[in-house]
Amino acid sequence: xxxxxxxxxxxxxxxxxxxxxxxxxxxxxxxxxxxxxxxxxxxxxxxxxxxxxxxxxxxxxxxxxxxxxxxxxxxxxxxxxxxxxxxxxxxxxxxxxxxxxxxxxxxxxxxxxxxxxxxxxxxxxxxxxxxxxxxxxxxxxxxxxxxxxxxxxxxxxxxxxxxxxxxxxxxxxxxxxxxxxxxxxxxxxxxxxxxxxxxxxxxxxxxxxxxxxxxxxxxxxxxxxxxxxxxxxxxxxxxxxxxxxxxxxxxxxxxxxxxxxxxxxxxxxxxxxxxxxxxxxxxxxxxxxxxxxxxxxxxxxxxxxxxxxxxxxxxxxxxxxxxxxxxxxxxxxxxxxxxxxxxxxxxxxxxxxxxxxxxxxxxxxxxxxxxxxxxxxxxxxxxxxxxxxxxxxxxxxxxxxxxxxxxxxxxxxxxxxxxxxxxxxxxxxxxxxxxxxxxxxxxxxxxxxxxxxxxxxxxxxxxxxxxxxxxxxxxxxxxxxxxxxxxxxxxxxxxxxxxxxxxxxxxxxxxxxxxxxxxxxxxxxxxxxxxxxxxxxxxxxxxxxxxxxxxxxxxxxxxxxxxxxxxxxxxxxxxxxxxxxxxxxxxxxxxxxxxxxxxxxxxxxxxxxxxxxxxxxxxxxxxxxxxxxxxxxxxxxxxxxxxxxxxxxxxxxxxxxxxxxxxxxxxxxxxxxxxxxxxxxxxxxxxxxxxxxxxxxxxxxxxxxxxxxxxxxxxxxxxxxxxxxxxxxxxxxxxxxxxxxxxxxxxx
Amino acid sequence: xxxxxxxxxxxxxxxxxxxxxxxxxxxxxxxxxxxxxxxxxxxxxxxxxxxxxxxxxxxxxxxxxxxxxxxxxxxxxxxxxxxxxxxxxxxxxxxxxxxxxxxxxxxxxxxxxxxxxxxxxxxxxxxxxxxxxxxxxxxxxxxxxxxxxxxxxxxxxxxxxxxxxxxxxxxxxxxxx
Ligand code: SF4
Numbered sequence: 056x057x058x059x060x061x062x063x064x065x066x067x068x069x070x071x072x073x074x075x076x077x078x079x080x081x082x083x084x085x086x087x088x089x090x091x092x093x094x095x096x097x098x099x100x101x102x103x104x105x106x107x108x109x110x111x112x113x114x115x116x117x118x119x120x121x122x123x124x125x126x127x128x129x130x131x132x133x134x135x136x137x138x139x140x141x142x143x144x145x146x147x148x149x150x151x152x153x154x155x156x157x158x159x160x161x162x163x164x165x166x167x168x169x170x171x172x173x174x175x176x177x178x179x180x181x182x183x184x185x186x187x188x189x190x191x192x193x194x195x196x197x198x199x200x201x202x203x204x205x206x207x208x209x210x211x212x213x214x215x216x217x218x219x220x221x222x223x224x225x226x227x228x229x230x231x232x233x234x235x236x237x238x239x240x241x242x243x244x245x246x247x248x249x250x251x252x253x254x255x256x257x258x259x260x261x262x263x264x265x266x267x268x269x270x271x272x273x274x275x276x277x278x279x280x281x282x283x284x285x286x287x288x289x290x291x292x293x294x295x296x297x298x299x300x301x302x303x304x305x306x307x308x309x310x311x312x313x314x315x316x317x318x319x320x321x322x323x324x325x326x327x328x329x330x331x332x333x334x335x336x337x338x339x340x341x342x343x344x345x346x347x348x349x350x351x352x353x354x355x356x357x358x359x360x361x362x363x364x365x366x367x368x369x370x371x372x373x374x375x376x377x378x379x380x381x382x383x384x385x386x387x388x389x390x391x392x393x394x395x396x397x398x399x400x401x402x403x404x405x406x407x408x409x410x411x412x413x414x415x416x417x418x419x420x421x422x423x424x425x426x427x428x429x430x431x432x433x434x435x436x437x438x439x440x441x442x443x444x445x446x447x448x449x450x451x452x453x454x455x456x457x458x459x460x461x462x463x464x465x466x467x468x469x470x471x472x473x474x475x476x477x478x479x480x481x482x483x484x485x486x487x488x489x490x491x492x493x494x495x496x497x498x499x500x501x502x503x504x505x506x507x508x509x510x511x512x513x514x515x516x517x518x519x520x521x522x523x524x525x526x527x528x529x530x531x532x533x534x535x536x537x538x539x540x541x542x543x544x545x546x547x548x549x550x551x552x553x554x555x556x557x558x559x560x561x562x563x564x565x566x567x568x569x570x571x572x573x574x575x576x577x578x579x580x581x582x583x584x585x586x587x588x589x590x591x592x593x594x595x596x597x598x599x600x601x602x603x604x605x606x607x608x609x610x611x612x613x614x615x616x617x618x619x620x621x622x623x624x625x626x627x628x629x630x631x632x633x634x635x636x637x638x639x640x641x642x643x644x645x646x647x648x649x650x651x652x653x654x655x656x657x658x659x660x661x662x663x664x665x666x667x668x669x670x671x672x673x674x675x676x677x678x679x680x681x682x683x684x685x686x687x688x689x690x691x692x693x694x695x696x697x698x699x700x701x702x703x704x705x706x707x708x709x710x711x712x713x714x715x716x717x718x719x720x721x722x723x724x725x726x727x728x729x730x731x732x733x734x735x736x737x738x739x740x741x742x743x744x745x746x747x748x749x750x751x752x753x754x755x756x757x758x759x760x761x762x763x764x765x766x767x768x769x770x771x772x773x774x775x776x777x778x779x780x781x782x783x784x785x786x787x788x789x790x791x792x793x794x795x796x797x798x799x800x801x802x803x
Numbered sequence: 804x805x806x807x808x809x810x811x812x813x814x815x816x817x818x819x820x821x822x823x824x825x826x827x828x829x830x831x832x833x834x835x836x837x838x839x840x841x842x843x844x845x846x847x848x849x850x851x852x853x854x855x856x857x858x859x860x861x862x863x864x865x866x867x868x869x870x871x872x873x874x875x876x877x878x879x880x881x882x883x884x885x886x887x888x889x890x891x892x893x894x895x896x897x898x899x900x901x902x903x904x905x906x907x908x909x910x911x912x913x914x915x916x917x918x919x920x921x922x923x924x925x926x927x928x929x930x931x932x933x934x935x936x937x938x939x940x941x942x943x944x945x946x947x948x949x950x951x952x953x954x955x956x957x958x959x960x961x962x963x964x965x966x967x968x969x970x971x972x973x974x975x976x977x978x979x980x
Contacts (some may be wrong), residue, residue: 129827131936144940145820151827170838258945278938285814285939313849496939676818688826691833692819701848736848 067658089599092186098477104557105611106130109209109534110146111679112155112231112253113278114542115139116612117147119535119557125153127535127557133611137279137546138254144276145677145692146259152688153516153533154561158757160518160530161562175528180573188577190510191222194483200224201444202482204467210554211514211531211567213540215487218571221583223442226481228462230494233781239392239778241458242406245643247419248633249394250460252428252545258622259283262423264293264384266377268319268409270393271302277394293384295377297322298468300671300699300744301737310377316669316742317399317660317785318367323408324657325363328355330415333375335382337417345414347642347654354654366657385416387423395674400774400783403458404655407643413656414639420624420653428545429619436592438583446479456780459650463780465497471504483510483788487567489532490519493681493748494570496770496784512624514567517685518755531567532560538568538589541596547622549615551600553593553607561616652777660774660786664721667788668704669742672766681748684759695763697733701743708791717792718743722729724773725796730764743789805947806882806920808934809954809963810857811979814941817842817855821933821942828921828932835908837918838933854980857933858944860885860906860918861966861974868898868907876914882946883975884922889914903970920944948977 107116108130116136122128130150134141143150163183164175178186192203200223205215207229216227232240240250254334272284293440294308297319305311314322330336331352341348360371367374371706381388388736390412396402418424420637451470456463471481484505495501505511505524511541513525531537535557540550560566572584586592594604596722624630631637635644647653664668677692678684698718699711710716715729728750739745750765774783817840825837838856838859845852862885869877869885876891877898885897887907892914899915901906921931929935934942945952950959954977965975 129824139938142936142940144938145818145823148820148823148827148936153920250951273818273939276816276818276938279816279940281816282940285816285941288814288923301848301851301853303853303855306851307813307816311849361897676816676820687833688823691826692822736844736851737853738844 086229104555105133105552105608106148106534106554106557107552108143108150110150110683112209113138113144114544114552115143115278115396116177116542116552117143117318118611121557122249125149125558125713130535132179133552135610135614136552137550137610137614138544139278139280139546142278142282144278144281144684146679146689147277147278149677149683149686149692150535151689152686153683154535154558156517156685156687157754158518158563158685159516159523159533160528161563162530163563164525164528165527167456180202180563181641183529184570184577185530188574190526191483191574192578194509195222198482199445200442201226201446202470202480204228204231204481204483205485205565206464206467206489206491207485207487210534210539211487214567214571215514217484217583218575218580220441221438221575222578222579223444225444225447227461228448228464228467230464230491231491232461233457233463233465233779234397234496234784235395235496236393237397237459237461237463237779237781238776239394239403240407241405241460242389243410244394244460245458245634245645246407246410246414246640248535254279254428254544254546255392255394256426256428256545257283257391258421258423258426259287259389261387262287262292262384262389263387264295264381264389266295266297266322266381266388266390267308268297268391268393268405269398270391271298271300271304272391273303273307275394275536275674276675293380295380297768298382299739299742300673302673310373310380312367312369312373312377313739314518315366315368316671318657320401320408320655321358321366322369322374323362323405323412324355324358324655325360325374326359326381326412327351327408327415328362329375329378330412331355335379336415337385341415341416342387343690344632344639346634346636346638346644347622351411351654352640358657366659376451381412381416384423386418386421388418389413389424390416390418397776397781398783398785399660400776400781400786401655401658401782402776403778404652407646408655411641414641419588419639420630422623426622427619428547429617430543430545431547431549431551431600433541433543433551433596435490436586436595438585451479452780456778457686458645458651459779463625463668464495465775465782466780468495468497468501468504469776471508472500473507482508483512484508485512485514486521486525487514490515490521490681492520493751493765493767496767496772496773498768508657514570516564516742516800517682518753519681520753521750523753524655529570530562530564532564536560536564537566538593539566541593549617550612551607551615552612553604555608556607558610574784646778663741663788667721667790669785670718670720670787670789671742671744671785672747672764673744675746678748681751684748684751684762685756687758690758690762693746694758695731696746696749697762698730699733699735699738701738701740702734702736704743704747705732707722708793710791710793714793717767717796718789720769720771720787720789721797724769724771726750726764726769728761804882805975806862806925807882807945807947807954807958807975807977808920808931809943809957809977809979811939811941811943811957811961811963812856813979815857816937816939817857818938820936820938821857823920824932824936829919831916833912833932835910835916837906837916848857856978858904858906858966859976860902860932861904861921861972862918863892863975864973864975865971867903867970867972871901873897877906879907880922882925884920884925885917886919886922887915887917889916903967904974
């Protein structure tokens with residue numbers, strides 16, 4: 056296949072060649088490797104510098120320490136930060152590895168044709184920025200600024216988002232919606248009139264009963280939640296975990312419900328049935344705050360535990376007992392909404408069922424249930440108004456997914472295909488901080504879109520798979536080397552946190568705010584970037600908030616008094632919810648109006664064909680998606696994923712612990728790399744499990760390349776959530792290939 | 804004074820933060836560690852049990868590694884902390900062989916290294932880095948000779964075990980079960 060954009064596999068020049076020897080080298084000793092860094096760093100830094108972590112979205116505040124020579128030595132949590140209470144998770148502690156990773160992007164790279172072959176050529180900043188500005192200008196002039204889209208994750212998105220809006224486009228998307236938590240927030244929205252938000256306002260600290268549905272807190276290391284769950288265990292709270300895998304959380308639970316995968320909704324409906332028909336629900340709360348109880352009662356009359364037993368394989372007595380446990384603890388009970396919930400395509404409806412359960416138990420707005428989070432609005436640094444885009448993502452998805460509150464990444468990907476209507480087509484991508492090929496499971500569409508767009512800019516700290524598709528790559532410095540937007544988080548106490556550099560950017564990397572400003576200036580948008588340094592912006596914002604850069608450098612975090620009222624409903628308080636009826640909608644009028652089931656209905660999902668097993672994926676506490684897979688400190692803890700196989704299945708296939716196998720799906724896709732077998736009783740016999748984020752195919756990731764299997768590439772079947780466009784990824788099956796597969800056709 | 808550590812296996816999620824925190828605190832080379840996490844699984848699906856333990860040198864009261872050290876590099880300091888003096892260590896490895904917990908390793912710089920309970924922090928009134936970082940607060944540390952210390956208190960209140968008691972080493976890292 057001849058393509059306009061060849062996937063550039065290796066760009067040796069400029070990307071360094073300092074391989075780390077066999078893991079036996081200390082990374083911050085005074086070896087010559089770091090001499091350059093040390094010299095740079097020594098030029099003015101020493102001590103302790105406030106930051107907030109960028110290794111995951113939890114954004115814990117902490118302190119970066121440097122030694123006498125200005126080298127970064129370690130990062131610790133900020134004791135005053137409600138996200139972490141002074142304790143970072145292993146990834147945050149290992150964040151130093153993101154800084155010292157010798158595979159980092161070092162200079163801007165430009166795709167050029169050299170002797171008939173496309174390759175990345177290192178470039179100076181001026182050349183690269185001029186080129187990016189020129190291409191964006193040209194595309195904007197020909198097709199309108201709306202034809203430029205931003206795919207982002209984390210802090211760089213703030214700066215490039217501002218740039219894009221200044222240009223006149225609002226086509227900004229993050230996979231965290233349609234590939235992760237979108238269904239949950241949509242389900243919550245149509246029930247409570249608000250999303251769940253992040254960090255989740257779960258009052259785990261004070262709960263008497265925590266119910267987890269496939270959510271493996273402790274393995275997904277969302278710091279504050281893990282800490283509160285440990286506190287809850289200490290206090291003797293009842294944990295109920297629903298998971299086909301004996302997760303870490305399951306091992307700490309009083310009740311583990313080893314559910315047959317894909318049947319969670321049946322269990323949830325049966326729980327609702329028990330609460331209603333055994334009259335265990337919170338009558339006062341339901342009468343005062345909810346709408347549609349009678350309709351719901353009628354809807355679930357035959358969804359008994361006995362009915363659910365046939366679907367979920369869970370004993371009716373266990374279903375009843377756990378429902379009673381929840382009711383006993385109510386309203387100090389949390390049926391956790393989860394986070395990554397794009398599973399089976401009916402995920403908004405499953406989130407709805409969870410929302411309904413919480414409403415029946417009266418946990419929303421109750422101590423030990425969910426608290427009302429509050430944040431401080433950070434004022435925007437003065438700039439002219441953004442131009443109004445002629446069209447935006449809303450227009451692309453209004454008809455298809457009317458209830459999706461945020462841009463659906465896959466919709467923007469589809470709108471980038473050549474066959475898209477010319478006046479609604481995306482022609483250029485800016486991709487900042489997200490590795491799309493290991494994130495969006497629609498491989499073919501994604502690849503085609505990346506060929507069809509006229510320009511693709513990637514901004515990242517690491518050479519990820521997505522870099523291979525770029526026309527220009529801009530190397531961002533890590534979070535330890537830059538200022539960034541203030542973190543303003545919704546929490547029990549509103550608070551802000553400051554990130555500042557602890558060292559000069561290594562190599563020729565730069566902060567995103569600087570890149571965005573440089574591009575803005577080149578695009579004639581200087582008035583949107585009316586400052587010399589980002590500290591000007593921060594100083595101005597902090598002054599407005601009654602503090603200063605100087606104070607924030609000392610404290611790192613600042614808390615503000617609440618102004619929105621108490622954390623929970625007061626006794627007998629009336630409240631108008633932001634829904635059509637002003638009530639918590641057990642019967643969702645918004646869903647009814649848009650033609651969806653107003654109350655959740657269980658539908659069976661496809662089962663694995665004989666000889667295949669459902670592919671379940673999850674998280675490990677030492678890694679964040681695919682982005683940490685090359686971090687020297689974190690690969691030291693875990694350098695590959697394993698495929699978990701039940702011993703019965705292993706016997707059937709003659710598999711041994713530690714053996715490497717390839718995985719193959721029914722569509723014939725074989726994993727690019729073999730994965731190690733872990734035989735364990737912790738997984739059901741109808742499923743296999745692996746941690747997401749491994750199996751990198753990008754050679755420049757010297758530690759991550761070829762380690763483990765990439766679950767995303769095995770997801771040939773994606774079930775789209777009709778309500779909000781989420782990509783359900785758990786309907787995929789795999790089998791084992793024990794022989795070396797025939798070499799696949801080399802990629803272009 | 805008798806320093807000891809108690810680790811709550813009911814709270815530990817095995818995240819390995821203790822391992823990274825130790826590596827960055829004590830400049831442990833990548834590829835080596837002074838503490839590590841062990842998972843043991845028992846039973847058959849769905850009647851499964853899982854115990855997760857963060858393990859390290861047990862700073863034994865009756866330490867075989869100290870007894871067998873030919874140069875005196877392995878020694879016991881105040882509070883019962885077992886230490887190694889790198890420049891007295893000849894790297895013979897006798898202590899590595901004698902330790903029933905496999906708590907020691909050969910440092911690439913030619914000496915034997917292991918957990919020190921972060922002695923450099925203790926002398927300044929601090930606690931070990933792993934204890935300070937643990938997100939689940941599952942580690943308790945302090946002086947067993949003081950009945951009011953958090954470690955004495957938790958050991959009085961909870962059921963606990965030590966590893967390989969049959970080795971007679973009298974380990975001072977306790978696991979709450
Ligand atoms: S939870 Fe861990 S990775 Fe995420 S922000 Fe906090 S310390 Fe960083």
